Amino acid sequence: MIATATAEAVTLLTSRLGAGLLVARELEPDLLWVSVNPADVRTATATMKELGTRFLVTVGIDERPLGGGYGIVHLFAMDDAHQFVAIDCPVSAGDPRIDSITPLIPGAAWAEQEFHDMIGVEPVGHPDPRRLVLPDDWPKGVHPLRRDVAYNYRPPSVEGAAPELKSPPKGTSVVPIGPFFPVLEEPARFRLFVEGETVVGCDYRGFYNHRGIEKLGDSVLTWDRIPFLAERICGICGFIHSTCYCQAAEKAAGIVVPRRAAYIRTIMLELERIHSHLLWLGIAGHIIGFDTVLMQTWRIREPVMWLTEEISGNRKTYGMNMVGGVRRDISDAQLPRIRDVLATVEREAIAVRKAITDDSTLHARTKGVGPLSTEWAREICVVGPPARASNVPIDARLDHPYAAYDDLPPHLCLADGCDTWSRVIVRLDELADSIRLVREAIDNLPTGPVLAEFDEIPAGRIGVSAVEAPRGEAIHFVMTGGVNRPYRWRVRAPTFPNLQAIPAMIRGQSIADVPITIGSIDPCFSCTERMETVDCRDGRVRVYSLKELQALTQSASTGDGGYDL
Amino acid sequence: MSATILKVAALAILNVALVLLLSPLYEGLLRKLKATLHSRMGPPVFQPFLDTLKLLGKEDLLTVQHPAYAVAPAAALASVLLLATIIPIGGAPPLAFAGDVIGVVYVASMSAVLLILTAFASGSPYAAVGGSREMMSLLSVEPVVAVTLVVGAMKAGTLSVAGIADWNAAHGPTISMTLAGVALFLAVQAQAGKLPFDIPEADQEVMGGPLVEQSGPRLALFRWTMWARQLVFSLLLVELFFPWPRTGVLAADAPLALLKALVVLVLVAVVDVVNPRLKVEQAMGYYLRVALSSLAAMAFAVVGM
Amino acid sequence: MLLSKLREALICVQAGRVTLPYPFAPHDPAPGFRGKLSLDADLCIGCGGCAAVCPSGVILIRDDAPMVRTLHFSLARCTYCGRCSEVCPEGALAHTLEFETATNTVDDLELSLDVFMGPCQRCGRCFPPPTSMEQLPVRGFRADTSCARAGADLPAPGLLDLWAPNGVTSAVDLRRPTP
Amino acid sequence: MITFRLLEAAAAFLIAGALGALITARRGRRGAWVSVVAVSGAAILMVASAVRAFRGGGDPEVSALPIRALGAALRIHVDPLSAVFLCLAGPIALLTTLYSVEYMGRFVRDGLTKYYPVLLILFLAIGGTVVTTDLFWFLVFWELMTLTSFVLVIFERESREAHRAGLKYFVWNQGAALGLMGAALVLWRRAGSFDFEAIRVSLATLLDTAPVTGHAVLFLFFFGFATKAGILPMGTWLPDAYTAAPTSVTAAFGGTMTKLGIYGLLRVFLHLLPLGPATTIWGIVIAVAGLTSLFAGTLSALKQDDAKRLMSYHVIGQVGYMFFGVGAGIALMQTDPLLGTLGLVAGLFHLINNSLYKPCLFLGAGAVEYRTGSRSLSALGGGLGGVMAGTMACSLVASLAIAGVPPLNGFTSKWLLYATGILGAESSFLLPVAALVAMFISIVTLASFVKYVAGAFLGAPVVTPAGAPPIRDVPATMLAPQYVLAGACLVVGLAPFAVLRLVHQAIVGLPSMIGAPDFASLLGGSNTTLALARDGITLASWAPVPLTAVLLILGIAAYVGLQRAGGVVTRRVPVWACGEEENPAELRYRADSLYRPFKDVFHGMYPRMPVVRFEFPDFLRRTLDLDHWLYQPLARGTQGAVRGVSRTHVGIPQVYLLWIIIGAVAVILTVLLVTGGAP
Incomplete structure (x- = not known):
């Protein structure tokens, strides 16, 4: 039995998407699974927005071992109806691209940057196509959450890599808050663009702790x-x-x-x-x-x-x-x-x-x-x-x-x-x-x-x-x-x-x-x-010497190195 | 003649030594008090001395190589100690002939100026923000100090520090002097760099502001300067505005003055404990209001109250 | 405003000093606290249940010889979840109330235990004999040198003499006290 | 007669120098050196005549070139007040000219033919203004000064800014000069003579008989001098003109020209006007005007990003201090001669101090501009201290001096001013309030100069772009004047006694200052301590040398103790930026970012400057460019001049300004023609 609210959602999605709606079924009492044609992801998102649902997160799944391509699943919540809705877009493995929904939902920006980094599906039309999760010296084209990348794969770091930073607007100077700032107990880097003491903008670089x-x-x-x-x-x-x-x-x-x-x-x-x-x-x-x-x-x-x-x-x-x-x-x-x-x-x-x-x-x-x-x-x-x-x-x-x-x-x-x-x-x-x-x-x-x-x-x-x-x-x-x-x-x-x-x-x-x-x-x-530190299988515990630690902290501050899977 | 000079020199050395040696101790006492109010044990009372010793032995990290950069900390400490020779500690100021309340106001700002210049010289954006804030807090606090001292000068009819103190000791409390004293107390809060006015240093915002690039011995001297500054200001407050009782004997008056200064600093520390840091514009607004309301003290002074 | 400040001051004053003089006086955690692991080598039958459940892979098991199973503990990685002690059928692993694990040498937290086991009749690999009677002749263990430094819960270094380099070991644990 | 001869010789030096420079101007630096020689000669002679005046060897008044019909003559008399100004004008003229030698090298394109000759005539006019005791000639010199300075303001012919500034300058100053002429004419009609002595008598009677006219005349004088001095709101011309003119000229302006406004005030209100109720009223007016200016001018300075503009606003602010001192002194003179004299001494002493540090600051800013091509503090971004150490040291000293940091000279004069204000409480409740405002502004001054020093010199060392030559300090001829001035700031600060005595002499030498206390009873007889005493009780004291000695001892003890105790190991480290920063240049905290919150809090207190927009069509701009129709033609020949003059008459009915110039010149010429120039 499909609950009333989800039934309405399915009806509306069907009318909007037509043939673009591939599957809609209730996987669990509170989870509606809707597979749509990737080309229609924006329409589907717009429909979800119209229904008053709240965007949660996007899950990128490498389904190639299962015989598919890449699954991009946008999760939404219908809070009043106590329901989750998953909009699943099976992206073909040959052309890993999908329309970005960030222009519709600003809150989806990071989620999309993340699957871009980790799964390698490019959100087309994303306003900020920079890296979010991967370190700056991570080689291009290696997407760690793909199934063919081993969990302990350590790529050689790219020489001369530097973070892509926004440059400050004219007439402002930069006051960095982080990566290592006293009241931020963890590393995160806000580059404040200030005029006087007034912040006119900022640039963020984080995910220094990513451990896969x-x-x-x-x-x-x-x-x-x-x-x-x-x-x-x-x-x-x-x-x-x-x-x-x-x-x-x-x-x-x-x-x-x-x-x-x-x-x-x-x-x-x-x-x-x-x-x-x-x-x-x-x-x-x-x-x-x-x-x-x-x-x-x-x-x-x-x-x-x-x-x-x-x-x-x-x-x-x-x-x-x-x-x-x-x-x-x-x-x-x-x-x-x-x-x-x-x-x-x-x-x-x-x-x-x-x-x-x-x-x-x-x-x-x-x-x-x-x-x-x-x-x-x-x-x-x-x-x-x-x-x-x-x-x-x-x-x-x-x-x-x-x-x-x-x-x-x-x-x-x-x-x-x-x-x-x-x-x-x-x-x-x-x-x-x-x-x-x-x-x-x-x-x-x-x-x-x-x-x-x-x-x-x-x-x-x-x-x-x-x-x-x-x-x-x-x-x-x-x-x-x-x-x-x-x-x-x-x-x-x-x-x-x-x-x-x-x-x-x-x-x-x-x-x-x-x-x-x-x-x-x-x-x-x-x-x-989502931090984790030690590689479990081979059991080697690495002891860092003071020198190595210094090197690590220095490299971490430039946003490279430090984290590997 | 030479006997007079010797006496002046001895008194000056006494004042300097008292301020130099007692200020870290006072700071230690305040830390202990603050810790008690924080429900924690706190460092030993002598910790500031130990901190200083430790810092003196540390490496001196320089972001820029500049003679003025190296000289400023020593000069800043010297300027505060100089201030100690033109304010009274239990007796007339040793160098009373050399400076009056205007001198006090200006000499008092020297250490801040040196700190600010050092901050800008370091090239750190945090130091620049902190220096800018220090300047702004100077801009808002110095007028309050000036108003209160001018009230004293108006009441006593002289600009001499000793003259004002003597007049107040002789005439007993008056409305205008008490109001001025309260205003100066509020200013001491900022001069001592205590909450809610430790805005320039604000370690959670600008990581120590002007001091962010100061290390080792330089940091030790700047810290000492601040401790000395808070002691000197509280001494100025109690000697000019609350000089009673006064015996006329240095051996009795000086310890009493130091005790009263400690009481002032304890009050300052209590205010520090129950306040968050204000923003610099809020602090400026506050001191603007204090300065304007201390004009009331001037008004009282004019009508002779 | 002023009332607020007074209330704040009152809270501060009322509480009094609450910090503990911890490093100078012992601080005992609550009973049931999952502190440092202790391993009673005598009880271990080498079943490997602990290694199977350990989330952070503290325990590694290696069968060096048909009758020797090596359990390697990297306690530096232990997350004190207590799964191992929970699943240990013999109660060989337990959590103590100890929480001071700081050391200058990481090796102090490495612990290696060789358990002498019965070889499987079919495949020849190590195998915990199912009955107590069968266990009797094959029980035994060996502890690595580094264990000695790790703490009092571990066997004395003298036992290391039992080790025969060629892998043939005495089947009888000489140290085992008679009931 | 000796004084007259000395001054004559000085004038001759300057005129000859101007001609020489005109001839040699096209030959590299030769014109510059000719000017330097001429100015140094003149400066020595001016100082010599001043020394004579201070020695009491003041020659009686000498008059020449009489114009009988007008009762005017070139009456020359050097009294101690004139001597003070001669002592300033001569050396500062020399220093700025010396500085020009290298500095003006970058303006060769604009043609130096119109620089040195005009500059020398400006110095001549300044000297003339302060030595004449004839109102007519005073105005002639005044007008000459205005015209020459106008030419210097619009010196950069390509710059639209300069032309706008020049126009503004011209309108205000010519208007003010017209006021002065009007006042002079009214007095002349009463007295029948332009002689100061005659006018002194007639002004007193005028105030008694026709107070409205009398006060109108005084207003015109006040307006004229306040405008020249740059008192707000009349002084709005000042920041633009100062910024537009070449920096060497700006320094000369700041060091001497605008200070003549104070000279005029002292002359009129303490020489031409006997003490009386009128002086009290105008004293208060002057003091209030000064207070307004020092407040508004300095607060505005805090907002500036252009180094020269920042300093120009400080010219306004500093002149405010002087006006406050002089005004308070004039107002108090009758009720409390002690404080009255103190205020006047303070005002004039502040003027001297200002003439030391202000040119030094301008020269420093010019040096920075000379090497970097920029005056914007935000664009400079600091870091020049390492490569321009000399300039930085001088600018730092001058900055601290202007901010009144003891023991530099600015503190001493401010101390005198505050003492006047605070101790004047019995006369008026407002005086201590004014002193407090001045104290507050003193810190604002400090803030803005910290901004200047930080914005230009402090911070991480400047990085020159690849290929560009590294920035070096300026050549010796540009550095030496700065050293001299900065050194003077320090010396006068530590030993203000001699200078103060001269200032006191200049003040009490004025005819209205009868009954003024002598120096010993004003500031004590000691040569180590300035002690203001009344009835034997010390009211205020300042002893720079002992305090500095103690400061030095303590400082050295701390420094040496530190070196000994620490055995300090130093290490160079990069600036901590919470991690590694890829682009350190972005981290430079911009100078215009400083004190933003302060500006926001005090937003309401900023004066709304009257915004007068001079947008004039191109043809008019060309017309007003003296280069086109006045200067170049004059330099090249009569024919060109004729053509140029004729062009000015093409379709310019609305150019009242021109009529002012032509009118002024015509009046002078007519008078000379009518009287035939004969005695």
Whole structure:
């Protein structure tokens, strides 16, 4: 049975595309798969836009071993209908080109640059055809996510390669923020074009941390190992990624997670949100020089970390998720302790909130800073607190319920200031709501097993899952393959769309506002860039000498070298 | 005659030594206080001395080779120490004959000027932004300092620093002098480079601003200059505007003055703890308002209150 | 505004100092903490389950000879996920509460264990004998030199004498204490 | 008589030099050297006559070339005030001429025939203006000065900018000169003579009998002198004209010509006008005008990107300081002679200081332009310090001097000004406020010169494009004047006593300054300390030498201590740019980016300059180009002149300006013809 909303979508697509619509079927209750003729991708996208859907990400799949060409799958979300829609464009292997949809959806820019780099399908008409992901000294024509490129292939670096940079407009000078900048904890390079202290434009070069984690998942690791790798995509919201991956795999395999496991996942996800928001608040304070906020919020955060350590055995990277449920149960003896910690954190968080809401110097630093209009937030497909602070009512927990959120609906915390202050308020609201959710979850914790039993996962299935991370919505796409591993695993971290909104947010602001504006989206560069470090199979651990490290850092700063698969 | 010269020299050396040696200690105390308010342990009180020693032994990294670049840090420290000889610490300023409040205002700005020139010389864009900010903060703070000192001069009818201090000590608190003192206290916040006015250095925005290319010994001297500057300004504040009680004995007045200066700096540190950094235009707007409202102190001074 | 500042100051003052004197005083993690791996070589039967589940490939298994299986642990890469200890049927692998793993030599984190096993009658490869009785004559292990430095959980270096260079080994673990 | 002879000889030197330069101008640098010789002769003679005046050997007034019908004669008298200006005009003329030798090399295309002769006549006019005590001749010299300087402003004949600036200059100054002529005519009708002494008497009676007319006359004087000095809003001509003229000329303008506005003020308000209620009123007017100018002029300077334009706005600002000092002094003279004298001394001393650092700055900017061809600070991007070390050192010293950084000379005069203002609180509440504004502006000055120094000299070393010759420092003849001026800034700053005594002598020597305190009771008798005392109580003190000594001792101790303690190992490193930067040139922070937020905050305070757009058709431009119809013809022969003059009469009914010139020249010629030039 096809739901009403998706039925409407199919009808409209059929009328618009005619013969261009190749296949439309519901792969899962919440995933509509539409294959269209690649030539009609713009029409299909325009139709999706007309339907009010939200662009998520593009998945590029090398389907040549399966007898096809390249699959370019644009994922969309129909939030009101709780549906995902995949627009699949089978691109022929002989002519790997497809019309770019960025002119229609500005937020698709990076997604398209990424499949251009990784799969080698060229988005025709893309406004910025520069490299996004691949290093500058990576040879042309080598596309790492193609199946014929080995996961540990190291190409010789191209001599004399330099990043393609935008040159500053006349009358401006460049102030570089990054790759190594004190308040950006990870490398990212913004070249600000400034007139006085006013930023008139910027150029971005990032993806210095890219380690080909998707390639590892596709080619080396098994179902059960990937959650632990996925968890390490992000140091703060790792559990979100492992949950998201497990859910995508469970959807693809049709595994039903036991309720207790769903509740435990919810508890951990919300604990993660609590400590992540407190962490962010501290970092935001630090960015504007308010170190007291940093020290105090991190002090308040610490009991939550101890709590997660008690529950999971580690303060971060809990290692609890498995495909089919969770590994570790929460014992009844731990429940009072959780309640205690929640009470403390709640009391302290309320005090902090009370103290800072009327602080006029904080207002001076955050109100009107980093403006992101509702329209542009929708255009660039911003997610999470930045979207909600711009009055875009999206929350994956409500739009695409997972874990136990169908039983425990969160409040939708919206603000309409469209600025950094609103982002603070939204996060403070969510913090309070998360405490409520955890409390309700442990009060209603069902009994039963925590891990579902399942057999081999069949090949050729597809699962799409969204999880609302503290920073916004994370999307994992899984296409199953044989021999106990996925054929394609695609990760979209929340920072990926949010970061694309930065240039618009800092234009016209002063240099002093740039760090806090970047900070206000709570950027996680390695999430976005999907970092992983060690080559697993050959077991060699490389020890860098000081000299090599220096060489590495120097080369990384020019944007070349450093990362390989 | 020679006895007078000797006395002047001794007092000058005493002032210089007090400022030079106590300023890192005060900074250490402030750090400790700040750490306590941050709920953390904080470095030992003597850490600034250790930092300085460590920096002195470090390599000196130069982005440009220029004699002025090498001389500026020493000159900056010297200018602040010179300032210490024309302000009172528990007694009349040793070199009272050589400079008055106008001299104080101008000598006080010398260290900032040297820092700014060094910043621009380094060729770093961050230093340039920081230098530009330092200049702007000088532009907004110096008028406040000037207004308060002029109020003192108007009340006392003299431009001499000692004269103002003596007049205030003799006449007790007045509305105009108290207002001026409050305004100068607000200015000390910026002169000390403390939040919310550490805008030029702003390590989260411009990575230390004018200091970004200063390293090793040069950095040590510039840091020392800043510590000394904050002590000198708080001494100026307490000696000119809050000189009571005064015994007339240097051995009693000097420790008292230093204690009062510490209290001022503690207040400065508390303000520092509960504030984020302002943007430079906001700081300028703030000091413009302070300067204009300290004109009220002038008005009070004119009507004799 | 001022009230706000006072509230902020109050929060600061109320909390007092909370930082721990950690390096100078021990800090114990919560029970159940997944710290440094410990390996009880006595219990290992060389089944290889740990290597099969390890996500970061810490554990490598190599069959050097028909009766010698080498387990190589690169603990520098360990992510402390605890999958190995979870799947170990004999409880040979466990997490301790230790978290201080810093070392000057990466070799300290390399650990090699040779387990003497029964050879498969058909293919000749290493094979964990299914029953306790069968295990009895073939159990044994050998630890690499570098293990010695890694910590107290590992066997004493004296045991290395058991190694016979030609690959023929004593089938009996001399060290095994009698119950 | 000796003084007169000296001045006569000086004039002869200048005229001969002008002729010589005219003849030799086409032969390379010969004309330049002829001019240098002539100017040095004149300068020595001018200084010598000034020395005589200071020594008290002031010869009585000498008069020549009488025009009986008018009661005018070339009356020459050098009093200490004139002597101060002679002392400035002579050496600065010499330094700028010397500088011109190399500098003007780049203008050969524009034809140097009209440069040196006109420049020398300008110096003659400046000298004449300050030594005559006859209002008629004062105006003649004034007019001559205006005309010659106009020719120099529009020197670059290809430049449209120069022509626009020249026109603006001409309109304002000729208008102001007309005002002066009007005032002179009114007084002449009363007194029947142009003699200063006669006018002094008639002006006093005029103020009593017809106060409206009297004040109108004073207004015209004020207007005329303020315009020449560049006081806003009349001074809007100044930045354009200063920027358009060749830099050597600009330096001469800044060092001497515009300062004659102050001379005129002092002459009129303290010589022609006895102290009285009128002086107080006009003192206040002058002070307020000065305050406005120093505020608006300096704030505008902060926004400039063109080095010369930046400095030109500072000319306006600095003249504001002088006007403030002089005005406050005049206003206070009757109520508080001590502070009144202090203000006047401060104003005049500031003028001297300004004549030292301002030309030095202009010459520095000219040197940069000479080597790089650019005056835009943003385009320069800094980094010249390494290759133009001498120029940088001089510019830095002069910049710090103008900003009033102790112990340089600018601080001392500012200190006197502030002391006047702050201690004048009992007379007026506004005086300390004004002093505060001046202090604030002093920091603005500092900011804009930091911008200049940073924009031109500081920063990463400049990289010359491949193939281009490396940038070197300017030749010695261009560098020497800068060294002299910068050195003078330092010396006067450290030992202002002698100069201040002369200034004091010049001020109290003015006829209206009766009852002014002597130097010892004003600033103390010490030769190490300036101490302003009243009733035996020291009110303000400044001792540059001890303070500098202490600063040096401490600085050297710190420096040596550092070298000893550190055993410093230095290493060259690239500028940290958060990683490696591919194009370091893009990282240069542009000079026009500096202080942007400040400009935004103070946006409302910036004066709205009256924008007068002079857009004139080509034929008119050609007409106004003196080259076309006046100068070239004169130089080539009468026939050409006739043709040129006739062309000016073709279809130009609206050119009132021309009528002004022709009118002025005609008046002078007629008067000479009528009286037959006989005594």
